[in-house]
Amino acid sequence: MLTVALQQGINGLVLGSLYVLVALGLTLIYGVLVQINFAHADIVTLGAFAAYFFTHALGGGYLPSIALALLVGAGLGFLINAAVFAPLRERGNELLPLIATIGVSVMLENVMLAWFGPIPYAFDSPYSDEVIRFGGMFFTVQSVLIIAVSTAAIGLLYAFMKFTFLGKALRAVAQDRETAGLMGINPNRVIMLTFVIASALAGMGGAMLGPVLVLTPFAGASVIVKAFAIVIIGGFGNVEGTIIAGLIVGLIESYTTQVLGPGLIDIVVFALLLLMLAVRPTGLIAERREENV
């Protein structure tokens, strides 16, 4: 009994770490720009497709495909920032960029629909079949791989934000763009860097989610709704909160997936999200600030 619970817990952490990868990108962008990139979901999907075609059509290795997806994500992040967010920055309207990214997202999804079709692709990772036994529990090598790669990525990001100059510049721009600019930091470059990192994480997450999800052009959309929930629960712009919230959502999904179906899980997670928004929109960890008018 305990073994089963523990096994499901670990599966939840595996899933959760992937959600964290996707959600971190959203929260980083929001922290620095106070904007939501709706096309983030499609970067995840394209990362998954890139990895799929690299391994299944070109016969490449799985690990290199993750690296490829990372690069694809980075490239997309660069393009979206350059084409959409940067030009709209001066306008001042806080919702136009979000609407523009909705447009980009719809475009990308329809392009993918036209190229790849609506039928799900079977993304088999070579590591899904190899199994490790440990203390009465079964783990696929794929799960171990996911945890290893995600932890490494998240850890590197965390260290980057805390200890390097660029990381601190990123946090500075997130707190006060004008002052950061006055201190010699180029906010536009930092924002671009943030986008590239965030989207690279998303692409990487897509490559590792590919074998887990139903791979259609809408695969990212199914994850993004959970990613939004995670970012809101953890607090927009709050990295630690996002990590914790992501793992919690993964655990919830793992434990309830036996009882409910995947569709109902969405309802549970979203109901949780709506509850969060009603009670504490700034997130579990963030502090509430009253605004003086």
Added chain:
Amino acid sequence: MSDAPAIFRAHGLSKNFGGVRAVKDVSLVVAPATVFAIIGPNGAGKSTLLNLISGVHPPDAGTVMFDSFDVTGLPPHARVRHGLARTFQKIRLFKQLSVIDNVVAGFHARHSIPAWQYVWHGSAFRADRARCRAEATELLAFVGLSGRAQALAGALSYGEQRMLEIARALATAPRLLLIDEPAAGLNAAEVEALLERIRVLRERGMTVLVVEHNMDLVMNVADRVLVMDYGEPLFEGTPAEVQVHPGVIAAYLGAEP
């Protein structure tokens, strides 16, 4: 002046913001048809006090009474029906609307149109529309913006925007008008025009509560002055009394050039 019933009383108002004591135990009594000024250095809590009075923030302690009504628990929009109107320190006009439409927005609580006529524009609708238009034009004339009725509010100069905000607040037909730091950013001529308007409003029976940072302006128009410092009341009296009060001079006037 002190025999007349008070139109407005605040008692024991306090407000903390995350550990910072913005306002502590402030009380005031305002007589009708007078100008009451609240002054103090930056950070004294004047704007917070105004926000407490107008209902933007709920106070941690204290009450706000308007005539004999306890309005402490009421949200800002409900206080307007009691006759309270305000302007803002940071100008909050409807920038995408025209000047006259900004003023007309202030008539929200005063329309007399039966519900069905919002869908089928009958005679009551047209009469109300004409009345609002006429009154808005009068208000614009009062603040000196007659020629600018159709301009976009965002296109006005800073001083004109300030006066527009006052016209818009007056459209609610208030009995107590709260003005938050109106002179900031105005040149000398604009300040004089502003003070003149406030005097006229007082003559017409309106009560005005002004928060100001600059003491000289206020001395020329206020009937009573409350000096605040560090969120607490320092002294209340007539302008003449305030000018010679040693505590006030030490805390505030001493810093003036």
Added chain:
Amino acid sequence: MSDAYSAADRTRGWGVLAATCIIAVLPLVFRDSYWRTNLIVCALNVMLAIGLDFVVGYAGQLNLGQSAFYGIGAYVSTLLIMRLGLPFWPAFVCGVVASAVSGMALSLFAVRLRGHYLAIASLGFAVITYQVLLNWISLTQGPLGIYGIAPPPPFGLPGWQIDFTDLANLFYLVAGFALLSYVLLDQLVRSPIGGTLTAIREDEVSAASLGINARLWKVFAFAVGAAIAGGAGCFYAGFVGTLVPDAFFITESFNILAMVIVGGMGTLSGPVFGAILLTVLPEFLRGIGDLRLIVYGLALTLVVLFMPGGIAQALRLARQRLMRSSPRQPSGAKP
């Protein structure tokens, strides 16, 4: 002053008359069922778009849940007709009311949320609604869908009846309701309610200082926008004959938003053009296959980047340019 108003009123009167004539004539011009079907879809999309514009463009609330209200109207009315045997028009009213109540519920729930948070909450509402429609199989039959839904029953006296299995008549019905919805919204917008909603959109804090109860009016706007979407949903069910949850996936919300933005947010007439354009344009692009659906996303992105006021803004600029080039323009023209 009153002259300006009566002139505007008269222009609108002519506009409604012109629209009525165009609606009357269209099915006579397009006689094949393919194009008549498209006309009906146009009319449905017009209803969805103007309903959304009322909430997004006038009240300034970024609502991504319009697909949910569309679906609720469709499913509630259909289930009442097919399970409880209710006649069409009472079921229609129930569908509209159900959608309106849902809109009020979402707005009340999200009343303290701004901007991004509201967008996500409304998206969450749309996702939950979709999942409920998909998974509550005993009620909705889930992905298998509900089949054999009849169009509205014939209308009129025995001997002379309007039969709605005829696509032309169905178009008149739906377009008639679309026109009615437009006139209703237009009247509201040109009343003080329009100014109230705009005030809330521009600055809720100062709107409150003028006595405006922002919560109340946001709920009102949501209810009206959702009611119109629900009405469209009731017609959709009878028009298509089959009801599947996938018709109300969240991408539908994005498409409707695209129609509003491309047409011109906050103008009411703009979204009409936006809806027609984005419904019809993919039909002309059938040559490029499935790629044609890209118009929604592409149009939305390009409009936001280069002409955020949409078609309405483009028309305004064109008119200004025409007036400037006219030699009879006096130099100190009154606005």
